[in-house]
Amino acid sequence: MITVKLYSSIRKYGGKEIMFEYRKGLVVRDIIEELKIPIKEISIIILNHYDNTTDKMIDREVKESSLIHLFPPMAGG
Amino acid sequence: MFGYMGKLLRINLTDSTVKVEDLDFELAKKYVGGRGLGTKILFDEIDPKIDALSPENKIIFINGPLSGTPTPTGGRYMVVTKSPLSGTIASSNSGGTWGARLKYAGYDGVIVEGKAVSPVYIDINEDLVEIKDASHLWGKMVSETTDILVENKKKTNVLAIGPGGERLSKMAAIMNDKDRAAGRSGVGAVMGSKNLKAIVVSGNLKVSLFDDKQLKVTVKESNLKIKENPVTGEGLPTYGTAVLVNAINANGIFPTNNFQEGVFKDAEDISGETLAEKYLVRKDPCHRCLIGCGRYTKTDKVEGGGPEYETVWAFGADCGVKELDKIIEANYWCNQLGIDTISVGATIAAAMELNQVGALNDVDFEGVDLTFGNAEAIVYWTKKIGLREGFGDKMADGSYRLCEMYGRPELSMTVKKLELPAYDPRGVQGHGLNYATSNRGGCHVRGYMIAPEIVGLPEKLDRLSLENKPLWTKIFQDLTAFIDSIGLCLFTSFALGADDYAELYNGVVGTNWTGEEILKAGERIYTLEKQFNIAAGILPEEDTLPARLLYEPMPSGPTKGHVHHLDKLLPEYYELRGWDNKGVPTKERLKDLGL
Ligand code: SF4
Secondary structure (H helix, E strand, O other): OOEEEOHHHHHHOOOOEEEEEOOOOHHHHHHHOOOOOOOOOOOOEOOOOEEEEHHOOOOOOOOOOOOEEOOOOOOOO | OOOOOEEEEEEEOOOOOEEHHHHHHHHHHOOOOOHHHHHHHHHOOOOOOOOOOOOOOEEEEEEEOOOOOOOOOOOOEEEEEOOOOOOEEEEEEEEOHHHHHHOOOOOOOOEEEOOOOOOEEEEOOOOOOEEEEEEOOOOOOOOHHHHHOOOOOOOOEEEOHHHHHOOOOOOEEEEOOEEEEOOHHHHEEEEEEEEEEEEEEEOOOOOOOHEEEEEHHHHHHHHHHHHHHHHHHHHHHOOHHHHHHHHHHHHOOOEEEEEEEEOOOOOOHHHHHHHHHHOOEOOOOOOOOOOOOOOOEEEEOEEEOOHHHHHHHHEEEEEEHOOOHHHHHHHHHHHOEEHHHHHHHHHHHHHHHHHHHHOOOOOOOOOOOOOOOOOHHHHHHHHHHHOOOOOOHHHOOOOOHHHHHHOHHHHEEOOOOOEEOOOOOOOOHHHHHHHHHOOOOOOOOOOOOOOHHOOOOOOOOOOOOOHHHHHHHHHHHHHHHHHHOOOOOHHHOOOOHHHHHHHHHHHHHHHOOHHHHHHHHHHHHHHHHHHHHHHHOOOHOOOOHHHHHHHOOOOOEEEEEEEOOHHHHHHHHHHHOOOOOOOOOOOHHHHHHHO
């Protein structure tokens, strides 16, 4: 199973956490599309501890027990 | 003279004199205003080696040319003085309306000198400036003091210290408009040392603008950028700065239990999302701010302004506490007592670790143990710190002095004795470099490298890579010095760039500056602060981080195994700044900057 964690404004598309069934060849984009989250609302993705912008992460392959964090644009300080 | 009111107030509390001085416009242009001009005045007028709590120190409340204008967030001011906590230059920024009101009263700044024989406050009502007795206010909390002084007066704002500043806690803040804080570096203690309880300002004057018509267009464009930007238009207004909690935690750089770990398992409980769901009453914007990151919250015990991300972290993860209502309560007491939430939370965290290693065996905890995770302790000991009672008296001068007193200075997570904020440098290399080189010590808002390294603004950098980090850090520090000097909020920089600031500045002041020139002005200010610190006796080896962050790999989580590589970053950073290998500015660079 893959764990997908959503934050702040993206939570409206599925709450805090979703478990997603693994299949071979799955990339981040497949998961986001199947969860019906508009890609343009996501800004930063962390996949198994590596973080980068959506465009750099979206075609990455996920593993059987991957952990994915999806963040909308945010900042603070 | 546009943007500036052209007048400075000089108030000597020793001989009770009030003078109005003309602002030197050439000097103002060169050092911009706020942080820059304040530093220049202070450096010219005091010996940086003096004791910060002696009457020889001065405290300067100073605006930028954009404060009090229609520019977005144009209401911020700076408190510039020598810091009693770090011994460095202190320039502490605050929002609310007080700064703008000082311009509406006709002044760019107030320079306070000397020491009153008994408690006083300063009452500024445009041309009428008086020093008044404050003995009836001494000992009172910040909100009560403010209510008494505002009475029913219109167009009046109050800045005040609480018992923390009166009792000279080196973590004391200056509060304005009740819950906006010039929080860091112990500036509140400098007011306390002068027996100055408050400054009341009333006024209704206008700031003159160079090109009213063009400025309207520029302001409209900037406002649109702020509104349409998802960070300033949605994220910050909806969730406040604590929206960062989950992101920082998911990267394993959310300092937990006094920086012993980088992941807090209960982060969700103290996140901006939870805050919005459970305790948020409304957003609470500063003067002329469209963003409104400020929170107004309510629990069954207290209600008021805050908490911010940094506060939620300091009393939360750093103390191992997951009870958000208790964090809000600790925040409330910090605002009332006038003490800095970051430094106080971090000092309690340091005490918890001292206790964990057995260094506090003889301390009377009055039944409220300083152990990680004890939510009662953060509220109880915050009050004791602000009132300097019991063991709170020992904690009231900050984590460095506390840890040194108990023989374990290495447990103090500070740079130049200022408590580090809410990001573990082991997993954000540029941000760590910023901490080490920040002229006021451990501070995140001198060069907020979290923007590029974590949230990808203006572009995403690999947080663990060292490449180009010295250059990015320098640019962020220089741009921030400029923003702090014109009187706008740093958070506008999530939506605006150097060229936008140049346009706003030009529209108000009537200059023709480019983005490049404002960065140069920022660099001049940054270098001047460094010169102040050198003259104050701050040693080259103080441009460093706590040993834990340099030598102990992060034990677990997404940043596991990493340390901060300051030794690899610092030489390149100094070179870019035109400083020698000890961090001393070279003659050539000083000349180039007109210093
Ligand atoms: S963004 Fe926040 S801190 Fe900045 S001016 Fe607006 S409310 Fe104040």
